[in-house]
Amino acid sequence: xxxxxxxxxxxxxxxxxTFRVEQLSDTQFxxxxxxxxxxxxxxxxxxxxVSTFEMSLYADSLTDPSPIGxxxxxxxxxxxxxxxxxALMPRPFFSLxxxxxxxxxxxxxxxxxxxxxxxxIGFGQALIxxxxxxxxxxxRVILILPWAVPIVIFGxxxxxxxxxxxxxxxxxxxxxxxxxxxxxxxxxDSLLLLIIADVWKTTxxxxxxxxxxxxxxxxxxxxxAKVAGASRWQRFRYVTLPLVKPILxxxxxxxxxxxxRVYGVIEVMAGCNTVPSxxxxxxxxxxxxxxxxxxxxxxxxxxxxxxxxxxxxWKFREEIA
Amino acid sequence: MLSTLNKxxxxxxxxxxxxxxxxxxxxxxxxxxxxxxxTLFPFYWLFVLAVTPNELISNMGPFPKGFNPSIFVTVFEQxxxxxxxxxxxxxxxxxxxxxxxxxxxxxxxxxRYDFKGRQPLMLTILVISYFPPAAFLLPLYRLLxxxxxxxxxxxxxxxxxxxxxxxxxxxxxLPFSIFVLTTFYQQIPDxxxxxxxxxxxxxxxxxxxxxxxxxxxxxxxxxxxTFIIVYNEFFxxxxxxxxxxxxxxxxxxxxxxxxxxxxYTTPYNLMAAASIIGVIPIAILxxxxxxxxxxxxxxGALKE
Numbered sequence: 328x329x330x331x332x333x334x335x336x337x338x339x340x341x342x343x344x345t346f347r348v349e350q351l352s353d354t355q356f357x358x359x360x361x362x363x364x365x366x367x368x369x370x371x372x373x374x375x376x377v378s379t380f381e382m383s384l385y386a387d388s389l390t391d392p393s394p395i396g397x398x399x400x401x402x403x404x405x406x407x408x409x410x411x412x413x414a415l416m417p418r419p420f421f422s423l424x425x426x427x428x429x430x431x432x433x434x435x436x437x438x439x440x441x442x443x444x445x446x447x448i449g450f451g452q453a454l455i456x457x458x459x460x461x462x463x464x465x466x467r468v469i470l471i472l473p474w475a476v477p478i479v480i481f482g483x484x485x486x487x488x489x490x491x492x493x494x495x496x497x498x499x500x501x502x503x504x505x506x507x508x509x510x511x512x513x514x515x516d517s518l519l520l521l522i523i524a525d526v527w528k529t530t531x532x533x534x535x536x537x538x539x540x541x542x543x544x545x546x547x548x549x550x551x552a553k554v555a556g557a558s559r560w561q562r563f564r565y566v567t568l569p570l571v572k573p574i575l576x577x578x579x580x581x582x583x584x585x586x587x588r589v590y591g592v593i594e595v596m597a598g599c600n601t602v603p604s605x606x607x608x609x610x611x612x613x614x615x616x617x618x619x620x621x622x623x624x625x626x627x628x629x630x631x632x633x634x635x636x637x638x639x640x641w642k643f644r645e646e647i648a
Numbered sequence: 649m650l651s652t653l654n655k656x657x658x659x660x661x662x663x664x665x666x667x668x669x670x671x672x673x674x675x676x677x678x679x680x681x682x683x684x685x686x687t688l689f690p691f692y693w694l695f696v697l698a699v700t701p702n703e704l705i706s707n708m709g710p711f712p713k714g715f716n717p718s719i720f721v722t723v724f725e726q727x728x729x730x731x732x733x734x735x736x737x738x739x740x741x742x743x744x745x746x747x748x749x750x751x752x753x754x755x756x757x758x759x760r761y762d763f764k765g766r767q768p769l770m771l772t773i774l775v776i777s778y779f780p781p782a783a784f785l786l787p788l789y790r791l792l793x794x795x796x797x798x799x800x801x802x803x804x805x806x807x808x809x810x811x812x813x814x815x816x817x818x819x820x821x822l823p824f825s826i827f828v829l830t831t832f833y834q835q836i837p838d839x840x841x842x843x844x845x846x847x848x849x850x851x852x853x854x855x856x857x858x859x860x861x862x863x864x865x866x867x868x869x870x871x872x873x874t875f876i877i878v879y880n881e882f883f884x885x886x887x888x889x890x891x892x893x894x895x896x897x898x899x900x901x902x903x904x905x906x907x908x909x910x911x912y913t914t915p916y917n918l919m920a921a922a923s924i925i926g927v928i929p930i931a932i933l934x935x936x937x938x939x940x941x942x943x944x945x946x947x948g949a950l951k952e
Binding site for chain 2: 344345348349353354356357360361363364365367368371372373374375376378379382451452455456458460464466467468469470471472473474475476477478479480482483484485486487488490492493494495498527531532535536539584587588590591592594595605606609610613618621622624625626628629632633636
């Protein structure tokens with residue numbers, strides 16, 4: 328019967344492809360599956376990283392129609408740290424005289440302080456929540472909500488909470504002597520408010536992660552420890568902590584990398600001039616068409632994150648692996 | 649008064665020695681209540697400011713100073729917030745589609761095959777996810793605004809189209825999705841696929857008929873997470889568009905635009921109302937898909 332021997336026309340390409348795929352070895356098949364991803368990533372990830380590095384080796388071009396000037400090697404990197412590029416930027420990149428005005432120090436302070444607070448509160452709250460209680464499902468929604476708030480709205484929320492005209496938030500903190508009456512005019516005050524905002528947004532996320540870790544701990548271990556006469560503190564110290572440590576290590580690394588990139592919330596809440604984070608500086612010099620400076624700062628940011636991650640992974644290699 | 653307090657405290661201290669569980673119980677209620685209040689207050693605050701008429705907003709206490717629900721209509725007259733939200737949803741759907749298609753191919757390969765180069769390739773993807781968006785900005789901006797030549801042809805100018813935001817964000821969302829999907833594909837038992845293959849199903853047939861249906865929960869999880877991540881993103885959404893609603897600018901501009909364009913008086917109530925409206929689509933998604941979000945977030949973050 329002819330219908331059997333020749334399939335309908337539209338099926339032919341499908342059959343052909345299926346047949347050809349069937350002929351491939353496992354390795355060839357795997358690379359076929361991976362090729363679209365790596366093709367896309369090479370255009371929108373690998374190439375931009377290489378290109379950013381290349382651009383960082385060229386001077387800014389202030390007069391030319393093309394924004395890229397002469398090849399200068401690593402001069403941009405040297406100039407950033409010695410302060411020779413500061414004239415181009417609203418705030419210095421690194422300066423020991425004005426530590427809280429310089430991008431590198433502001434970003435590092437923000438990262439260390441906010442991640443430490445978030446981890447401590449997150450761990451405490453996760454320990455408290457690690458038991459059955461009514462309304463657990465609703466509580467989980469509350470935990471996800473801050474994570475799911477768009478960054479621009481998150482920035483707006485805290486702008487409205489601490490704006491000096493609106494009052495309330497800024498009045499309470501001013502009453503406690505923590506900030507001045509116009510906090511968004513001062514880097515120090517804005518940095519404190521930024522940390523409070525970040526703690527609000529990410530602590531619930533930390534709780535969620537650590538809670539998942541706590542719940543993967545075998546309950547029988549606690550029973551054994553209890554029978555053996557371990558106190559609550561000892562059960563925490565010798566059962567919970569060692570088992571949760573790997574998850575805690577990963578969560579902290581994950582958060583620190585995110586914190587090093589902070590940008591959007593600053594732009595909306597306090598403005599990049601008040602709190603000059605590293606990403607703020609990249610955007611600022613990019614918008615003024617200082618392409619060489621912008622790519623240098625971008626690459627230094629990436630390098631700092633990379634070194635941080637490597638040291639951290641090395642230090643906690645047993646927990647993470 | 650002080651003596652009753654003292655007595656109460658003594659009794660509390662006594663019972664806590666005899667019954668330590670009770671201390672933990674009260675600690676639980678105390679800590680959790682503070683935590684919930686701290687988390688929900690900013691949302692409540694948006695509502696307070698939205699319904700207070702703007703001329704009354706100064707030195708606010710914790711309650712509204714008036715009741716003006718019509719602001720939620722005024723917002724739409726003042727700025728096309730619904731268009732911004734629509735643009736954001738279109739961009740988020742585009743990225744979600746790309747990430748699910750490409751990510752599940754890669755996740756399937758990484759999750760079910762052990763091949764030479766698996767470890768280095770996964771490590772490469774992990775390293776990309778460590779790079780700050782700022783490190784991609786300049787080249788991508790020049791590429792997508794048509795300022796580069798590729799093989800003798802100028803690249804198309806995609807600025808002010810959804811593609812200019814969708815391309816960079818796919819790169820940002822892919823690594824995370826690949827890791828979550830790899831975990832999901834690993835969990836599908838080997839036997840099912842082997843059985844289908846033994847019965848003569850082709851490789852692609854097994855992928856389509858056995859693996860795809862089984863991995864549907866994983867794919868929905870990744871879809872929901874990607875959608876939320878893209879809808880919430882700031883960096884590229886802000887820098888790859890010019891801010892006007894008709895030029896596909898996303899929600900970022902709808903909200904931040906009010907700050908940048910304010911003239912004599914700051915429209916605090918408008919800012920708050922627009923923020924509430926912008927958060928509604930995500931809040932609904934969180935309510936519907938909370939289980940997926942939790943499983944995806946914990947799987948993804950802990951695998952990476």
